[in-house]
Amino acid sequence: MPITQLDGHQVHVDAEGFLTEYGEWDEELAKVLAAQIGIDLTEEHWKVIRFLREDFKDKGETATARRVQTVGGVPVREQFALFPKKPGKKMAYIAGLPKPHGCV
Amino acid sequence: MTTTETRPAIVPSFDDDESTGRKLAIICSKGNLDMAYPGLILANAALGEGVETHLFFTFWGFDMITLSRMNHLQFSPAGNAAMHLPGSDAHFPQALAPLPGVTPAATHMLKKQIADLGVPEVPEFLDQIVAAGGHLWACRMSADMNKLTLDDLRGDVEGIISAADFIEKTEGAQLLFI
Numbered sequence: 001m002p003i004t005q006l007d008g009h010q011v012h013v014d015a016e017g018f019l020t021e022y023g024e025w026d027e028e029l030a031k032v033l034a035a036q037i038g039i040d041l042t043e044e045h046w047k048v049i050r051f052l053r054e055d056f057k058d059k060g061e062t063a064t065a066r067r068v069q070t071v072g073g074v075p076v077r078e079q080f081a082l083f084p085k086k087p088g089k090k091m092a093y094i095a096g097l098p099k100p101h102g103c104v
Numbered sequence: 105m106t107t108t109e110t111r112p113a114i115v116p117s118f119d120d121d122e123s124t125g126r127k128l129a130i131i132c133s134k135g136n137l138d139m140a141y142p143g144l145i146l147a148n149a150a151l152g153e154g155v156e157t158h159l160f161f162t163f164w165g166f167d168m169i170t171l172s173r174m175n176h177l178q179f180s181p182a183g184n185a186a187m188h189l190p191g192s193d194a195h196f197p198q199a200l201a202p203l204p205g206v207t208p209a210a211t212h213m214l215k216k217q218i219a220d221l222g223v224p225e226v227p228e229f230l231d232q233i234v235a236a237g238g239h240l241w242a243c244r245m246s247a248d249m250n251k252l253t254l255d256d257l258r259g260d261v262e263g264i265i266s267a268a269d270f271i272e273k274t275e276g277a278q279l280l281f282i
Contacts, residue, residue: 004113017114036115065152066222066232077235085154086118093116103145104223 007032011096018093022056025096034094041094045082048074052095062092064102118154127156127277129270134282135164137179137214137226143282144229151236158277159233160270161261162243165282166250169242169258174227179214180207227258234260241265241273 001012001020009032011024019025019033030049034041041049051072055063065088069076076087083090088100128150132143143159150157167173181187182201189196190213200206215225224232234240242257242264254264265273 002114006113013114017116037118075235076232080236086152088152089118104148
């Protein structure tokens with residue numbers, strides 16, 4: 001696993017750049033990750049990211065867009081507005097989690 | 105111990121610019137519950153990857169968008185030689201498949217298995233696909249055969265169009281017939 005430098009943080013990432021160590025993430029780092037993919041984090045973004053972090057802690061896997069809607073309470077339409085085009089991957093990237101594996 | 109190296113920041117390439125040209129067109133021609141899902145799952149996946157996606161509902165697939173029918177899709181083991189007995193590798197005897205009660209029981213079982221995975225029922229799945237930016241189109245010939253109009257269909261169906269219209273709208277798209 002490569003180690004990469006992000007704004008002074010040393011973090012483990014996979015070949016695509018997704019963080020691989022749950023504990024290496026913090027909210028400051030999330031802002032850096034979001035900026036890398038051109039997203040300015042608002043309170044609406046944080047609602048999704050905090051849900052993903054908590055849900056991963058419970059379930060051991062990254063919530064899909066479907067689950068972010070049904071359990072996290074953020075509708076799919078809003079997810080696409082907040083994280084354009086590829087919400088599933090972008091949400092996971094900023095939350096420092098692996099890409100979601102679920103199909104739906 | 106594994107050796108590690110420190111690299112400059114690796115940023116995933118989300119291909120925002122490249123993916124804008126990709127289009128997917130899915131023709132849904134089946135109204136059996138089990139055959140409704142493949143198109144929906146692929147459409148949902150494509151939309152999540154930023155791919156412009158169009159679904160065209162034709163023949164039996166028309167039931168998926170018809171208000172009076174979309175909640176009553178069924179699954180039957182009849183003619184499906186790959187159907188197994190629950191929790192077993194043994195095949196479901198084809199002679200039993202047409203018996204009364206088998207289709208409702210099989211439908212109930214399939215719905216439960218799908219729900220257990222957190223996958224929505226067909227109408228709700230289409231809601232999600234539309235929310236994700238998917239486009240729904242109804243087939244003109246199917247509407248005429250069934251004597252149905254836009255009023256009989258989901259409100260988010262964008263139009264009843266001919267096959268030629270659909271081909272025109274999906275120029276350059278990758279196409280799936282299900």
